Amino acid sequence: MKNPWRKLKGKTIYSGFLGHKVYIDEVVGPSGKKSEYFVVELKDNVVILGLTKDNKVVIEKTWRYPINQEIWELPVGGIEAGEEPLETAKREFEEETGGRSNDWVFLGSHFENDGFCTAKSYVFVAKDVVLGKAENSDENEKIEVELIDFDKLKEMVLNNEIEEVRTKVAVLLYLNGG
Amino acid sequence: MKNPWRKLKGKTIYSGFLGHKVYIDEVVGPSGKKSEYFVVELKDNVVILGLTKDNKVVIEKTWRYPINQEIWELPVGGIEAGEEPLETAKREFEEETGGRSNDWVFLGSHFENDGFCTAKSYVFVAKDVVLGKAENSDENEKIEVELIDFDKLKEMVLNNEIEEVRTKVAVLLYLNGG
Numbered sequence: 001m002k003n004p005w006r007k008l009k010g011k012t013i014y015s016g017f018l019g020h021k022v023y024i025d026e027v028v029g030p031s032g033k034k035s036e037y038f039v040v041e042l043k044d045n046v047v048i049l050g051l052t053k054d055n056k057v058v059i060e061k062t063w064r065y066p067i068n069q070e071i072w073e074l075p076v077g078g079i080e081a082g083e084e085p086l087e088t089a090k091r092e093f094e095e096e097t098g099g100r101s102n103d104w105v106f107l108g109s110h111f112e113n114d115g116f117c118t119a120k121s122y123v124f125v126a127k128d129v130v131l132g133k134a135e136n137s138d139e140n141e142k143i144e145v146e147l148i149d150f151d152k153l154k155e156m157v158l159n160n161e162i163e164e165v166r167t168k169v170a171v172l173l174y175l176n177g178g
Numbered sequence: 179m180k181n182p183w184r185k186l187k188g189k190t191i192y193s194g195f196l197g198h199k200v201y202i203d204e205v206v207g208p209s210g211k212k213s214e215y216f217v218v219e220l221k222d223n224v225v226i227l228g229l230t231k232d233n234k235v236v237i238e239k240t241w242r243y244p245i246n247q248e249i250w251e252l253p254v255g256g257i258e259a260g261e262e263p264l265e266t267a268k269r270e271f272e273e274e275t276g277g278r279s280n281d282w283v284f285l286g287s288h289f290e291n292d293g294f295c296t297a298k299s300y301v302f303v304a305k306d307v308v309l310g311k312a313e314n315s316d317e318n319e320k321i322e323v324e325l326i327d328f329d330k331l332k333e334m335v336l337n338n339e340i341e342e343v344r345t346k347v348a349v350l351l352y353l354n355g356g
Binding site: 017061066073108111117144158160162172175 | 179181182183191192194195198200202203205207208213214215216217218220239240241242243244245246248249251254286287288289290291292293294295296297299319320322336338340341342343346347350351353354355
């Protein structure tokens with residue numbers, strides 16, 4: 001398929017302190033008509049399914065402002081410029097949970113909302129995780145780190161009790177041969 | 179967990195023609211300090227895994243402007259005010275692909291990027307799909323509808339050849355007992 005989009009001009013309407021930007025582009029789309037396209041540029045991210053020797057998953061309980069509720073999520077972190085996804089995964093996992101592992105496996109990567117957002121997410125499993133003390137470097141996150149049996153988490157994913165897509169997809173990829 | 183966020187004030191910096199809005203809120207977060215929070219308010223959406231009697235999946239090839247590439251995706255559509263997710267799924271599936279089914283099953287729902295976006299995604303499988311003529315009501319999308327064997331799509335998901343998270347999670351949920 002040939003690219004059916006043509007950008008005529010663009011303006012940045014927001015630059016956030018976490019590196020995200022909002023653009024409004026004037027485009028000619030597949031219909032041939034001019035329209036506006038709204039794009040959020042965001043860092044790519046990593047998601048970590050960390051498993052201890054006894055098959056427990058390191059999971060976080062946090063309160064997400066945009067959805068105004070408490071939610072269970074696997075650790076996630078933004079990939080900094082020049083970082084490889086695996087480096088980010090190791091760094092973020094240790095910062096957020098204190099966990100370390102010598103056995104990392106890449107499970108997959110994908111765009112998260114390609115209708116308006118540039119970000120790609122990279123999913124890893126870390127096995128034989130040894131827990132330590134979290135640095136909690138991001139003081140503006142309130143995170144409670146907990147351990148949950150993988151089988152219990154799997155059941156929660158399949159029963160629709162996990163409400164966050166990154167956590168779901170990581171568990172499902174691992175379950176199907178990660 | 180008690181809500182650790184307090185909104186002091188907010189402003190809307192963008193309202194798009196598809197109903198999405200961008201807010202910049204001034205908040206007090208878990209650290210007790212003031213900061214800015216960037217929120218994208220977006221319609222919730224539905225994702226449809228449509229299967230024909232001979233186990234082929236109705237899939238779309240499209241060019242996504244924000245990521246500037248061609249990509250394979252399951253049909254997706256925004257939930258309009260007052261619509262139930264299942265109604266949207268039936269409507270969008272028929273509009274985009276011409277497909278109809280009398281056998282719909284809900285596979286799960288989840289937030290897609292709860293760090294900045296409000297949207298929840300609802301996943302359905304439609305079985306025994308009968309294909310018709312697409313209305314292609316949204317003239318500003320260039321979509322090529324194709325059929326792919328479910329087993330082939332499954333393989334592509336597990337081999338990381340599918341680059342879009344909604345498609346991955348729908349296939350994986352179905353595969354694990356949908």
